[in-house]
Amino acid sequence: MEEKVLLSIANLVEKGDVKKVRESVELALRKGFSAEEILNKGFMVGMNRVGEKFRNGKIFIPEVLISARSMQAGIDLLEPHFSIESVKTRKKLLIGTVEGDLHDLGKNIVSIVFKGAGFEVVDLGINVSWQKFLEEAEKHKPDVIGLSSLLTTTMVSMKNIVKKLKDEGLESLVIVGGAPVSEEFAVEIGADLFGSSAMDGLEKVKRALELV
Ligand code: B12
Structure with a gap:
């Protein structure tokens, strides 16, 4: 049940709704989901479905681009949440x-x-x-x-x-x-x-x- 928000991120990426993807990512972060969980159980699930539909000829490049844009909007929000580790030597x-x-x-x-x-x-x-x-x-x-x-x-x-x-x-x-x-x-x-x-x-x- 708690994973509902991740499922909804997957659905919204599939639809390509930038505004709602951003809102759901913010909600998931507030609920304590990690950036990694949002990425793997939200974005990747949605994008793999998009890939599948594209392969089966159910959707075309413009739809894929719209989904990709919404996923990138979500990735931008996750950036500060990937843990900052202090590596001794900066590589x-x-x-x-x-x-x-x-x-x-x-x-x-x-x-x-x-x-x-x-x-x-x-x-x-x-x-x-x-x-x-x-x-x-x-x-x-x-x-x-x-x-x-x-x-x-x-x-x-x-x-x-x-x-x-x-x-x-x-x-x-x-x-x-x-x-x-x-x-x-x-x-x-x-x-x-x-x-x-x-x-x-x-x-x-x-x-x-x-x-x-
Ligand atoms: C989004 C997408 C597009 C978008 C890309 C938008 C963008 N800004 O990236 C657009 C619409 C432009 C596009 C175009 C095309 N696409 Co496309 N696309 C996809 C789709 C649906 C998702 C890819 C994606 O972003 N996944 C999410 C990311 C996060 O996953 P990822 O890239 O795999 O990355 C993860 C790991 O692989 C890894 N990783 C990736 N890179 C690296 C590098 C390093 C160093 C490391 C360590 C790890 C790592 O880490 C990431 C996550 O942790 C895939 C289907 C799919 N399920 O993969 C098809 C897919 C890749 N596309 C495909 C095709 C055929 C095309 C086109 C040729 C279509 C056409 N007829 O024009 C064109 C090619 C354009 C070109 N010259 O590149 C095919 C490829 C088939 C094949 N085996 O070659 C796929 C598999 C769709 C399909 N099922 O048929 N596409």
């Missing part, structure tokens, strides 16, 4: 969605979760080429580089970017994620880590950097 994450791919909600969540854990985050946005990743990595010298891909077609870009970064001999850890990406794929393309979610990615990075 840096460089992140972007790979070339050819315009999906950014997952990447945005990864960014705020890492910020919440005390990382400095440089977000390169969407559709980021290997040249841009390389140029920015040389400029910022990040401890970690995060790549996001939501399309099976852009997993090829991901593979190419990892290769270029590794060929260049950069010392940054490379972590990959996104719905079609798997642990096996990460190993196959030579990435150092795979995150099935923003939280999973954070845990793995913290362990690799010996922050825990």
